[in-house]
Amino acid sequence: MTQKTASRPRTRIQQEKRELILEAALEVFSAHGFRGSTVDQIAVAAGMSKPNLLYYFKGKEDIHATLMQRLLDTWLAPLRELDDIGDPMTELRGYIRRKLEMARDYPRESRLFANEILQGAPRILPLLQGELKRLVDDKVEVMRGWMRSGRIARTDPWHLIFAIWATTQHYADFDVQVRAVLGPDRGGEGRFEDAARFLETLFVEGLRPKA
Amino acid sequence: MTQKTASRPRTRIQQEKRELILEAALEVFSAHGFRGSTVDQIAVAAGMSKPNLLYYFKGKEDIHATLMQRLLDTWLAPLRELDDIGDPMTELRGYIRRKLEMARDYPRESRLFANEILQGAPRILPLLQGELKRLVDDKVEVMRGWMRSGRIARTDPWHLIFAIWATTQHYADFDVQVRAVLGPDRGGEGRFEDAARFLETLFVEGLRPKA
């Protein structure tokens, strides 16, 4: 008997299968939520039997927790990149663009987190109150510096971050609605370009420092 | 045997009980999603037994469908009110304020719809493509008029609407995250006032027509 998930997997095949399962779980969890997904669905999506999947993970919760933990860093990377060096407007435009690219290229990850938060974040609330809050507090200070030096308009940095989160993730989380409203002609791939142009203008003009 | 849900309920007690069940279902569905909620939970929340609840509704799907249908009009009311009369900026500020008030006063309704859309809107996709799209198309034309007459900046009306939806509903759908990030001191009731001030400034400045 190996020790399974207790410590790092040993064999190469365990690494690969665990990765395969996590990829399948991302697909299933992001589409149906935690309660709406079944272990069997994940197993089928991973191309293996349910007992086989449970040989690599202790259970449904374990898969979800591993997935969430592994993806959090990736998800927060764009905000981490926001830095004090360079022009504030360029920094903010870059952040918005990166977030929008993530909504376009990783919509499943976005929906996975959205599902979790919507349900009250029962599994990652400590992470939000700890790691995420510290990161945001840090970036809020950066923005306050920009405001003090008059390089962006004086406004609430927290709600500015919320607004960027909301507008960008909207295109991943509410993709169906966006497509439905835009219709077949405007709902194609170009919608992300249109969104990028609009959001950059909105935030740049909206944050232009007053004379 | 009465005809239950086939046509409108006849007795006064049926009206009341159906309303009671829908209120309980809103509470449960918005907190756990459709798949995550059980008929028993709804029955308990409504203060009755499961078979008794099933006497008033054909089944779980029936409750959800009735709830969704009944709430859609309420949910779209703020957008319907957006009108061509009066100052465009005042109209838009009013719309943002109304949407934010709905996020504050009716967070369960917001989460109910968010859950549905997140799962791919399996039950209301036709409504989005029909009723909602027509309404948005209509308001887009109103905004285009404002842009042609130079009263707001020329920009993409569709994505403007998306941005207003996203930023306002964010405070209902991602409430846990907002509270966690703001912390105990700033996460109190005042957060909606702060959000309103920020969003009004962002959109008014962001849409100010260029000279």
Add this chain to the structure above:
DNA sequence: CTAACGTTTGTCCAATCGGTCAAAATTTGC
């Protein structure tokens, strides 16, 4: 009072769920 109608409940059922287990199949180390 009582018969008809509307309401409520206890009990039950089939399906689905997460998870276990021992045995079979396969891979690996020597």
Add this chain to the structure above:
DNA sequence: GCAAATTTTGACCGATTGGACAAACGTTAG
């Protein structure tokens, strides 16, 4: 090539779920 270790599977289990049903309970009109 072979024994030990790892991987895979079929069969199974208890719990939960949505829903059915007939019997019991209440209510009201005559």
